[in-house]
Amino acid sequence: MTILTQYYEERGQLVAEARDLLSQAEKETDTSKATELEQRHDAIMGKVDALDLRIKREERTAAAERDEEERRSRNRPRGRDVHHRGQEGGEGEERSDEQLQAEYRDVFYAMLSEGGDVGALTAEQRSLLRRGYVENRTQTAGSPAAGGYTVPTTLANRIVETMLDWGPMYDPGITDEMVTSSGNPFDIPTNDDTGNSADALDEAEDLLEDDSGDLEFGEASLSAYVDATPWLKISFELLQDSVFNIERFVGRKLGERLGRRANRQLTIGTGVNQARGIVVASSIGKTAASATAIVADELIDLQHSVNQAYRRSPSCRWMFSDTTLAAIRKLKDGQGNFLWQMGDVRANAPDIILGKPYSVNDDVPQMATGNRSVLFGDFSRYTVRKVGSPLIGTVRERFWPKVGMAGLIRYDGDLLDAAAVKHLKQA
Numbered sequence: 001m002t003i004l005t006q007y008y009e010e011r012g013q014l015v016a017e018a019r020d021l022l023s024q025a026e027k028e029t030d031t032s033k034a035t036e037l038e039q040r041h042d043a044i045m046g047k048v049d050a051l052d053l054r055i056k057r058e059e060r061t062a063a064a065e066r067d068e069e070e071r072r073s074r075n076r077p078r079g080r081d082v083h084h085r086g087q088e089g090g091e092g093e094e095r096s097d098e099q100l101q102a103e104y105r106d107v108f109y110a111m112l113s114e115g116g117d118v119g120a121l122t123a124e125q126r127s128l129l130r131r132g133y134v135e136n137r138t139q140t141a142g143s144p145a146a147g148g149y150t151v152p153t154t155l156a157n158r159i160v161e162t163m164l165d166w167g168p169m170y171d172p173g174i175t176d177e178m179v180t181s182s183g184n185p186f187d188i189p190t191n192d193d194t195g196n197s198a199d200a201l202d203e204a205e206d207l208l209e210d211d212s213g214d215l216e217f218g219e220a221s222l223s224a225y226v227d228a229t230p231w232l233k234i235s236f237e238l239l240q241d242s243v244f245n246i247e248r249f250v251g252r253k254l255g256e257r258l259g260r261r262a263n264r265q266l267t268i269g270t271g272v273n274q275a276r277g278i279v280v281a282s283s284i285g286k287t288a289a290s291a292t293a294i295v296a297d298e299l300i301d302l303q304h305s306v307n308q309a310y311r312r313s314p315s316c317r318w319m320f321s322d323t324t325l326a327a328i329r330k331l332k333d334g335q336g337n338f339l340w341q342m343g344d345v346r347a348n349a350p351d352i353i354l355g356k357p358y359s360v361n362d363d364v365p366q367m368a369t370g371n372r373s374v375l376f377g378d379f380s381r382y383t384v385r386k387v388g389s390p391l392i393g394t395v396r397e398r399f400w401p402k403v404g405m406a407g408l409i410r411y412d413g414d415l416l417d418a419a420a421v422k423h424l425k426q427a
Contacts, residue, residue, distance in 0.1 A: 167263020
């Protein structure tokens with residue numbers, strides 16, 4: 001916690017220094033000096049961004065350490081939550097779900113260390129691998145014979161965590177998540193009732209029967225498109241090295257590749273044989289006067305173009321690329337206050353713009369002619385449908401003596417309420 005405290009203090013000092021430089025730049029009459037001050041400001045905010053990443057990594061590491069300690073605690077025998085497994089005619093053996101998962105995980109990595117050769121495993125190991133695949137078959141689509149096996153829970157979680165790092169649109173803390181066991185098309189009814197309300201009723205007056213109170217429903221269908229990574233080739237020396245953390249390596253590399261692709265599709269996907277991205281699905285809220293810049297009043301107009309019912313949602317936020325954020329950080333309102341305000345990471349209070357948090361998504365188009373560069377609204381109205389867990393495939397012969405590994409995911413996404421999120425379009 002000492003390291004985190006130091007990071008928090010350093011961040012506060014850097015932000016205060018950047019704010020002072022920006023104020024000086026606005027008062028400076030010498031253009032060259034003002035430009036120099038702005039460049040120093042941008043450099044310091046770059047340090048803030050880098051520090052934010054270090055804080056996030058430190059917090060994740062601390063959380064992982066706590067989770068590991070809790071896992072070890074749960075793994076201690078307690079005499080409950082167990083399964084009875086044993087051979088015919090033998091004595092039953094009591095093992096918890098976590099112990100069974102650990103067994104499968106060990107066999108999965110033993111298979112990888114043998115270059116993906118299931119035949120190199122013992123009969124007992126092959127039995128455990130088949131059992132783990134069969135018990136999780138509803139979460140996957142593939143064949144063990146083709147080299148695809150259900151990802152162990154720990155590795156699946158690591159892949160998904162890394163995917164979240166590479167883009168906010170796959171994060172269930174920002175968008176709405178719907179997980180299904182199969183990939184059949186999923187129809188969802190939609191309705192926008194924000195324009196309707198009740199009316200006054202005089203004494204003895206009958207209620208209206210003109211059908212004006214009926215709900216009007218639409219329908220959205222979510223499919224399950226498949227994204228797959230290129231082959232990730234690993235030498236057999238690394239796979240057989242007991243010191244090498246194959247779980248961390250594979251989880252990060254495959255997670256990064258899947259995360260980049262998924263976030264891009266969920267951001268700017270066209271909706272034709274792919275997800276309909278949030279940028280494409282959002283409605284227009286404001287058109288900027290410039291093709292390459294934004295002013296404070298335009299952001300205020302965009303914010304208020306979204307109905308306050310959506311603005312009250314805890315999932316309401318801004319979204320834009322990092323270069324757009326750099327420009328917004330320099331904007332002030334009519335009273336001379338900066339739109340960007342630093343949060344308190346110790347209290348889990350995020351940085352905000354006009355009172356709302358934001359997510360940096362570099363797949364949102366940058367400020368350029370005709371681009372939709374800023375999004376605002378209730379992102380929980382954007383549903384990401386995920387089918388089961390990631391699937392990993394292994395190939396030996398093709399890359400021998402290396403082992404080829406690849407991952408795939410099935411998902412779709414769409415904004416089910418077009419009024420919930422709006423965009424600012426550059427001139």
